[in-house]
Amino acid sequence: MEQTFIMIKPDGVQRGLVGEIISRFEKKGFSLKGLKLLTVERSFAEKHYEDLSAKPFFPGLVEYIISGPVVAMVWEGKNVVATGRTIIGATNPSASAPGTIRGDFAIDVGRNVIHGSDSVASATKEIALWFPEGIVSWQSSLHSWIYE
Ligand SMILES: Nc1ncnc2c1ncn2[C@@H]1O[C@H](COP(=O)(O)OP(=O)(O)OP(=O)(O)O)[C@@H](O)[C@H]1O
Numbered sequence: 001m002e003q004t005f006i007m008i009k010p011d012g013v014q015r016g017l018v019g020e021i022i023s024r025f026e027k028k029g030f031s032l033k034g035l036k037l038l039t040v041e042r043s044f045a046e047k048h049y050e051d052l053s054a055k056p057f058f059p060g061l062v063e064y065i066i067s068g069p070v071v072a073m074v075w076e077g078k079n080v081v082a083t084g085r086t087i088i089g090a091t092n093p094s095a096s097a098p099g100t101i102r103g104d105f106a107i108d109v110g111r112n113v114i115h116g117s118d119s120v121a122s123a124t125k126e127i128a129l130w131f132p133e134g135i136v137s138w139q140s141s142l143h144s145w146i147y148e
Helices: 010-014 018-028 042-048 058-065 080-088 101-105 120-130
Strands: 003-008 031-038 070-076 114-116
Touching: 003 018, 003 080, 003 120, 010 018, 010 058, 010 070, 018 031, 018 070, 018 080, 018 101, 042 058, 042 120, 070 080, 080 101, 080 114
Parallel strands: none
Antiparallel strands: 003 070, 003 114, 031 070
């Protein structure tokens, strides 16, 4: 089944939003397949955001991501990439709808709490980058209560 990479950024960890964010994905019915708290090196953050390296905000973005621990996760479920982005909300919290994570918990685009893969191809690449050791293989016993 489809998987996505979700990262709670340093502001989300510092602000005590880890439980709230995990809870939103769990309650939706998605399955947690990988989870770790880590502080990343500058070169790793640059690699994760390499597609944005030409953007004027890139140096500030890298400083932000390496400024403290992040929570890296893999979530699995039907359409989890697109639905995960919907749960997260628009990139700029000023445009994120209430009820989304960024809409409820963020104000500034440079402190928008969470990252989610933007396509299945990006998810595959990001999961390989962040979880080279692999993820956990298991199936929730609630599966038949969530999927028809
Ligand atoms: N104009 C900006 N000023 C400051 N930071 C920005 C700006 N635009 C984007 N960013 C930061 O760079 C991140 C990556 O930007 P991108 O355009 O890929 O958005 P996104 O895919 O919604 O975010 P993410 O990749 O973090 O899920 C944003 O989440 C935000 O933290």
